[in-house]
Every structure is written in C-alpha cells, then in structure tokens.
Amino acid sequence: MYTGTSTLIRRDAARWLALPGSALLALCLGTSVYIVERDWATALFLAPFAALQGEQADFFGVLGNVLPAFCHAYAFALLLILALGRSRRARLTGACAWFSVAAILEVLQAEWFATVLDRPAALTTAVPALNSLSNYLLNGHFDYGDLVATGLGCAIAYLISSVPEEFS
Amino acid sequence: MNAVDYKGLRCFAIAALLAIGIGTTIATGGGSSGGVAPPTITPPPSEATLGITAANGSDVASAVVIAIGISFDLGDITGENVSAMNGHVQLSAPVSKGSVNFYKSLLPGIQQAPESCANGGTVDVTITQANINTISVGDHIVAVFVDCDDGLDYVIDGTVDMTIAAVQGDILTDVFLLGMDILLTDITVTEAESIVTVDGDFTLTLDSMDFPVLRMNMSSDQLRLGNDGEVVTLTGFDHALQADTGVFPEALVANVLGRLDSLLLGGSVDYDTPVAIEAVGDDDPHVGEILITGSNDSSVRVVIIDSSSIRLDIDENGDGTVDEFIDTTWAELNGRTAEPVTESSINLGTAPNSRYTT
Numbered sequence: 001m002y003t004g005t006s007t008l009i010r011r012d013a014a015r016w017l018a019l020p021g022s023a024l025l026a027l028c029l030g031t032s033v034y035i036v037e038r039d040w041a042t043a044l045f046l047a048p049f050a051a052l053q054g055e056q057a058d059f060f061g062v063l064g065n066v067l068p069a070f071c072h073a074y075a076f077a078l079l080l081i082l083a084l085g086r087s088r089r090a091r092l093t094g095a096c097a098w099f100s101v102a103a104i105l106e107v108l109q110a111e112w113f114a115t116v117l118d119r120p121a122a123l124t125t126a127v128p129a130l131n132s133l134s135n136y137l138l139n140g141h142f143d144y145g146d147l148v149a150t151g152l153g154c155a156i157a158y159l160i161s162s163v164p165e166e167f168s
Numbered sequence: 169m170n171a172v173d174y175k176g177l178r179c180f181a182i183a184a185l186l187a188i189g190i191g192t193t194i195a196t197g198g199g200s201s202g203g204v205a206p207p208t209i210t211p212p213p214s215e216a217t218l219g220i221t222a223a224n225g226s227d228v229a230s231a232v233v234i235a236i237g238i239s240f241d242l243g244d245i246t247g248e249n250v251s252a253m254n255g256h257v258q259l260s261a262p263v264s265k266g267s268v269n270f271y272k273s274l275l276p277g278i279q280q281a282p283e284s285c286a287n288g289g290t291v292d293v294t295i296t297q298a299n300i301n302t303i304s305v306g307d308h309i310v311a312v313f314v315d316c317d318d319g320l321d322y323v324i325d326g327t328v329d330m331t332i333a334a335v336q337g338d339i340l341t342d343v344f345l346l347g348m349d350i351l352l353t354d355i356t357v358t359e360a361e362s363i364v365t366v367d368g369d370f371t372l373t374l375d376s377m378d379f380p381v382l383r384m385n386m387s388s389d390q391l392r393l394g395n396d397g398e399v400v401t402l403t404g405f406d407h408a409l410q411a412d413t414g415v416f417p418e419a420l421v422a423n424v425l426g427r428l429d430s431l432l433l434g435g436s437v438d439y440d441t442p443v444a445i446e447a448v449g450d451d452d453p454h455v456g457e458i459l460i461t462g463s464n465d466s467s468v469r470v471v472i473i474d475s476s477s478i479r480l481d482i483d484e485n486g487d488g489t490v491d492e493f494i495d496t497t498w499a500e501l502n503g504r505t506a507e508p509v510t511e512s513s514i515n516l517g518t519a520p521n522s523r524y525t526t
Contacts, residue, residue: 034196044431045195052363068196076189083181101186105193136194 019082019161023075030071037064066149073102073153081161088162095158102150109140217463218435222492225468225482230501232428232439232460233470235400237502238393239386239407240422242352242366289315289323303339303346307332313355326355326366337377347373352391365394380414401429403436417449424458437462451475452498470501 037060040046040053060067081094220228284290296308309330317323334347348371355366370388387406392399405426412419422445429436438461445456458470465486471479478501480494 030196043196045192072189072193072196076185079185080182080189083178083185085178098189101190102193105190133194136197140197 019078022160023078026071026075026078030068030075033060033064033068033071036060065143066145069102069106069143069146070149070153073098073150074157075153076102077154077157078161081157091158091161094161095154098157099151099154102154103147106142106147106150108137110142216435218430218433218437219464219484220437220460220462220466220468220482221484222482222494224433225480225492226494226496226501228433228437228460228462229458229468229470229480230503231400231430231433232437232458233501234395234503235393235402235428236407236424236439236458238364238366238395239370239391239402239405240409242350242370242372242386242391285313285316286319287317289313289317289325291316303332303335305332305335322357322359324355324357327351327353328355329353333371334373342376342379345373345375345377347371363394365392365399367392380412382411382413384409384411398430398432400432403427403429420447420453421445422447422453422456435462445472447475 034040034043034046036057038046039056040049046053058064077095077098080098081091084090084094218224218228283293291314292312294310294312298304298306309332311328311330313324313326313328315323315325329351331349332347333349334345337344339346349369350372351369352366357364357366368388368391370386370391373383373385375383375385385406385408388402389404391402391405393402394400403426405424407424407426408422410421423441424445425438425440427436427438440459440461441456442459443455443457445453445458447453452475453472454475456472459467460470461467465483467483467486469481469483469490471481473479476497476499478496478498480496481490482492482494483489484491
C-alpha cells in the first residue's frame with residue numbers, strides 16, 4: 001500500500017518535472033535558430049560575438065521565421081503556468097497572461113508605433129537598457145506570423161500543462 | 169507563516185519570469201524575421217540618430233576616428249593582402265604605390281594559379297583582362313583568400329572582387345589614374361587576439377596625375393566593419409587623402425564625410441571635416457577638425473591641437489554653445505596604449521589596436 005502511493009507520487013512528480021524540461025528544450029531550440037540562421041549582429045544577445053559568426057545556414061527553412069516566437073511563447077507560458085499552480089484557472093491565466101505580454105511587445109514593433117515614438121536621446125544613452133528597448137521598438141519588425149506563433153505556443157503550453165492533471 | 173512565504177516565493181517567481189521573458193524578447197529582437205528572413209534589428213540608419221552628450225562624446229569620437237582609420241586601411245587591399253589591416257599601416261602614399269605595384273605585377277599574365285601563402289593558407293587570384301599587356305576599363309580581378317598567412321602577423325580570409333572602372337595615363341610610370349570598384353565579401357583579418365571583419369563595396373581611386381602629389385579617394389553607399397564584436401556601418405561616405413611626396417617628410421591631407429551607424433552606441437552620427445586633417449610623415453595629425461553631428465544638432469567637434477593633443481568640444485543641445493570640453497590624445501582616442509610603428513601615414517585609428525580590442 002505504501003509502495004503504491006509512493007509510485008503514484010513519483011509518477012506525478014515526474015510528469016510535472018517534464019514540463020519545465022520541455023520549456024528548457026524549447027528555449028534551446030529557439031536559440032539555435034538565432035545561432036544557425038540569423039545575423040548575429042541583429043540580435044542584441046549575440047551582437048558581441050558577431051565577428052565570430054560563420055556562414056549562415058537555412059537549416060529550419062520557412063519554420064525558422066516563426067520558430068523562435070513559438071518556442072519562446074511556449075516556454076514562458078508554461079513556466080508561468082507552473083509558477084501559478086495546477087488549477088485549470090491558473091493554467092488559463094498563465095497562458096493568457098504571457099500571450100498578452102508577448103502580443104503587446106510584438107505590436108509595439110509595428111511601424112505606426114515607431115513613427116510616434118521619439119526616444120529621448122540623452123536618457124537612452126545614459127541607460128543602456130532603455131537604449132536596447134528603443135532599438136527594439138524602432139528597428140524591430142512587426143510580423144503577423146509571430147503573433148500567430150505566439151498564440152499557438154501559449155495554447156500548446158496550456159494543453160500540455162493539462163496533461164499531468166488529467167493523469168492524476 | 170509558511171503559507172505567506174510560499175505566496176511570496178510564488179510572486180517572486182512570477183515577477184522574475186515576466187522580467188526574464190520580456191528581457192529575452194527584447195534581446196532577441198522579438199523573434200521576428202519579418203517574412204523572408206530580414207534582420208530583426210538592423211544597425212539603425214538615419215531614423216535612429218544618436219544624441220551626443222558629455223557622457224558619450226568620447227566614445228562617439230573614438231568610434232568615428234577608428235572607423236575612418238579602418239576604412240583608410242582598406243585602401244591597401246589591392247596590394248598586399250589587406251596588409252593595411254595589420255594595425256600599423258594606414259592609407260598613405262606608399263600604400264598607393266603598393267597597390268600599383270600589384271597591378272604592374274599582374275600585367276604579364278591573364279590568370280594565376282592558386283598560390284600557397286608563406287606561412288599557410290592559399291590565395292587564388294583570377295584575372296580577366298581585355299588586353300593582357302595593359303590594364304583596361306572593365307578588367308576583373310578576383311582574389312580568394314583562405315586563411316592566408318604571409319608572415320605579416322595576420323591571417324586573412326575572404327574574397328576581394330575588383331573591377332577596373334577608370335584608367336588614365338600609364339600605369340607603368342608614376343603618372344596615372346586608376347579607378348576600381350571593389351567588393352569585399354566575408355573578409356576576416358585575424359591578428360593575435362583581434363578579429364576585423366569587412367563586408368560591402370566601395371570605389372577606390374588612385375590618382376598620381378599630379379605626381380609627386382598622390383591622391384586616394386574612397387566612397388561607398390555602405391560598408392560594414394566589425395571589430396572584435398562591435399559592428400559599425402559606414403554609409404554614404406567619401407574619404408579622400410592627398411600625399412605630397414615631393415617633400416620630406418611627406419605632407420598628408422585628409423578630408424572625410426559620411427555617416428556611422430553603431431549598434432553598440434545605439435544610433436547613427438554624421439561626420440565631416442570642416443577643417444582638413446593634416447599630418448607630416450609618421451606623426452599623428454597636427455591640424456584639422458572632425459565635426460560629428462547627432463540628433464537635435466548635438467555634436468562633438470574633434471579639434472586637433474597638435475600631433476598628440478586633441479580637444480573634444482561637445483554641444484549637447486545643438487545651440488552652438490560648447491557645453492563641455494574634454495582634453496584627450498590620439499592614443500586615447502584610438503584606444504592605443506602605445507604608439508604603433510607606422511610608415512608615412514595619416515594615423516586615424518587602427519582596427520586591431522582600437523579601444524574595442526579590450
């Protein structure tokens with residue numbers, strides 16, 4: 001009797017531990033798109049190593065355009081869900097919350113927004129973080145494909161996070 | 169109590185996740201490829217002009233001076249496997265002669281087989297000439313370097329593609345004009361711990377029609393320079409150098425204008441030389457001004473006091489009044505800890521020894 005309960009607990013824990021593992025894998029996959037296909041000089045986290053970049057490869061094909069957005073949304077929606085709790089309401093909140101954040105960030109890259117944004121030069125120079133944000137807003141590309149990929153990532157995160165609950 | 173702690177921990181985890189998620193979104197540019205894989209964040213050209221302040225004035229001046237120096241270095245690519253990139257040689261009269269010597273050496277043949285470089289690697293030069301006895305407009309020369317080490321303390325990799333655009337006079341004499349359209353693809357010059365990359369095209373004109381006065385002019389719509397991770401783009405630039413070799417030491421005069429975009433600095437600035445830069449022999453320039461203008465007419469004026477001293481006049485708000493003076497030196501502006509050994513050059517920055525090296 002004791003052994004059976006313990007096994008169930010271990011299985012439940014394993015299922016829940018698999019979720020952050022899948023989030024980590026998704027982040028690695030998304031990062032690999034940048035490393036393999038993108039121009040390092042165009043991504044702030046890779047820009048310092050741009051001089052070391054070799055030939056860019058078209059490894060992911062058309063998927064490479066939206067895979068980072070999908071993976072990022074999946075990973076962070078899932079991690080947010082795990083932080084919020086196991087309930088259905090928490091899972092829904094987590095997925096919707098991250099979709100809202102990611103969607104806002106994507107929309108802020110729209111060209112019409114850049115035209116009304118005039119960054120205060122002195123401030124952005126003094127605070128590098130703001131400078132990065134300013135670059136992101138002014139020079140990033142709004143893409144409907146990213147928006148769809150983000151929604152898909154959040155939805156799948158919601159569904160995947162429901163699996164352990166169903167088995168419990 | 170435990171319940172309170174657990175709630176606090178959960179709130180902290182959620183806040184941390186949101187912060188990291190937003191941070192990584194910005195750091196990656198949002199993941200967008202915008203369709204057919206255009207860059208997510210491009211080095212901001214005209215639309216993201218950088219504001220110049222007392223805080224960044226030195227960095228901006230240094231970046232411009234170093235970029236100009238690297239561009240001048242490229243003037244040597246035709247002669248000595250981009251030997252100008254070795255950090256010691258800048259655009260100069262001898263460099264021009266070196267370029268010409270290169271062409272003279274090519275005259276007898278149409279094509280050369282791949283050659284091994286002295287200390288490893290190869291260079292494969294292919295020449296297409298209308299007349300094998302001379303250089304003509306339209307002649308095409310392609311040099312493919314593969315980890316070529318000619319014992320000059322650097323290794324070069326990449327492709328140099330040149331098309332002759334103008335020829336006047338006799339190239340076998342000292343009196344001639346040679347114009348070239350040059351395309352550099354994936355050029356990487358490695359020297360010790362330093363890596364310089366170059367991509368783009370430019371037009372190079374070597375003019376000695378008024379010999380012993382030699383003139384070199386470089387212009388380009390866009391040239392991308394990488395230096396140990398920092399990438400800058402020069403756009404719409406026109407750099408000219410004149411060397412009077414009839415006097416000793418030779419007198420050098422440089423005029424430059426263009427725009428520099430830097431991801432690291434966070435924007436673009438325009439630069440110009442309202443007062444031509446002058447130098448003598450091996451010395452650093454002793455006269456001249458470089459005016460660098462950012463957003464809202466903010467500016468930093470690089471005023472050359474003498475061959476070692478420089479003053480930076482910074483106007484933060486564009487009202488024409490200098491808000492801050494900064495006294496500096498060529499060594500500091502170039503990020504040099506020691507003076508490089510140069511040969512007859514205007515020393516406007518050396519890539520591998522630049523401040524970006526450290």
